[in-house]
Amino acid sequence: SVHFNDPKYPQQWHLNNRRSPGRDINVTGVWERNVTGRGVTVVVVDDGVEHTIQDIAPNYSPEGSYDLNSDDPDPMPHPDVENGNHHGTRCAGEIAAVPNNSFCAVGVAYGSRIAGIRVLDGPLTDSMEAVAFNKHYQINDIYSCSWGPDDDGKTVDGPHQLGKAALQHGVIAGRQGFGSIFVVASGNGGQHNDNCNYDGYANSIYTVTIGAVDEEGHMPFYAEECASMLAVTFSGGDKMLRSIVTTDWDLQKGTGCTEGHTGTSAAAPLAAGMIALMLQVRPCLTWRDVQHIIVFTATRYEDRRAEWVTNEAGFSHSHQHGFGLLNAWRLVNAAKIWTSVPYLASYVSPMLKENKAIPQSPRSLEVLWNGIPHGFNGLGTFSICAMLGGESPRDYQACRQGMSGMESFQVGILRQWQLTLYGSVWSPVDIRDRQSLLESAMSGKHLHDDFALPCPPGLKIPEEDGYTITPNTLKTLVLVGCFTVFWTVYYMLEVYLSQRNVASNQVCRSGPCHWPHRSRKAKEEGTELESVPLCSSKDPDEVETESRGLSTASDLLVPDLLEQGDWSLSQNKSTLDCPHQHRDLLHGKEEQIC
């Protein structure tokens, strides 16, 4: 029953797939119940967001935005030679493009607020990443990051010291203490046989790692396997399959709309949008609740290459699809009735000393630690390749990489290792109870405003960075300040000097005044310009008392000046001591006095 006039909405198969029903994120039923992400802010951490474009402007949140590359509050993307800085705008459009504006497309959470943090368009350091991950973290609920270390099949990298500290700080103090939600895209290294176990953002426990599947539900050519991927959602596939249609920038070659958004970059924002829908129905979900709901509701589906495994907790998992395909209807209905999971628990093995040589392939070194009673193997199988860990054939990474030349190749030594497991202390019964509770909610019976479980208010956590004046603002203020000071001094000086003139003229009152020399001719012609003080009218009797002490030139000059109309009034008053009043001037009319 949902209809939008956005011209490209019919092509947005990921929202509502008419060609292959079911091959979409199943979100229209959620929209019909007015769940659109209202009250939630998603920030796209990328190369900028063109927030002036029609599809984004009404949902744009300047208070959640910042530009770390230029150090100013406006994250507008800067056109560059490769015409490449449209990435952040496209991700933002997937999340919150405005519907029914007859422009381009519709976002998953089109009722949410969208912010931008521009950080990828320039030199990036660990400290900049740390600032980005906690920027406005009491305003931004979800951080959508469609980027990561190189996917070249060789790089092993992730958040460094500060980035890791910021992720931890974000899940502890972000979003009023419920924890920021960090959504990251799994790797795009499929062609290099890469694996995102080598990507510290993807396999961090603080992030929601999202992979991609094409419209047919298969792992696309660019996607890579990853044990720590939580779930997958749709994106583009190979040439024969449709990509994601979304808002685009309109700078350089941009038209404001694109049908070519693809890669895991396109999948992560869709997940961020679905999480925004969850937070609308239940704002007090913690960062761990969100992860658990994804695991409980993601759907396994038939894909012969997926190699699904069912683990002891009863969940299906695959290195290609995580715990399965995200489904907005299931996520939101589960969120609506979700009660918080137990605190994060970790199980740490002792440091296991080995000091064993790692033989050259095809032989291998296998070490076991069976301190954890578990019913099935596969929990801790690692294949260590030289000093770089992780399980994946790394065709492009010769294990001798980084060693001195081949001839002096030394056998690697495994000194020691330790296994840490993170999770929730739940018994199988707890899990089965929760699963049946969720299945009963999938009818949508709770998805209306009258039903709401109690939701504790968040903590008031001040954002420490306050408002820092940007250099431009500072310069402007200084300039205005100087200008003001200069004019104030000038005006004071002028008033002082003119007062001094008047004072010097006042001296005449007590004795005869000598007018500066005036040519008789000018006077006869009445062409002289006289500076006379302003005159105000007073009634005669008052004047009587006043005029005795006050006599002014104006009494003498008013009639002819008035007639001539060429008199100039100025501040410097000049007064004359007149021997007597011209009675006729007073005759019957108000006298002008100064």
Next chain:
Amino acid sequence: LAGTGGPDGQGPGGPSWAVHLESLKGDGEEETLEQQADALAQAAGLVNAGRIGELQGHYLFVQPAGHRPALEVEAIRQHVEAVLAGHEAVRWHSEQRLLRRAKR
């Protein structure tokens, strides 16, 4: 790709260091840390560029503006490392390197 990774990549404005200072107990902790950071930056011949985001006790020290020959930069780097490594209030420090990040 944001930045050019690798050991030679330096931060946007020349070498910079992130420092984590031992947080002192007691009231007014933040400004004490701030003062401590200023003093430490000065001792190392750097400028305290302020706290790193929301991370308590983490500060970024940058080199005063101005271009310097490579040799001098290397000497400065060693001096800074010696000062930071030798200061008892410094829990952790690291020179900031450019990170390579790819849009996906």
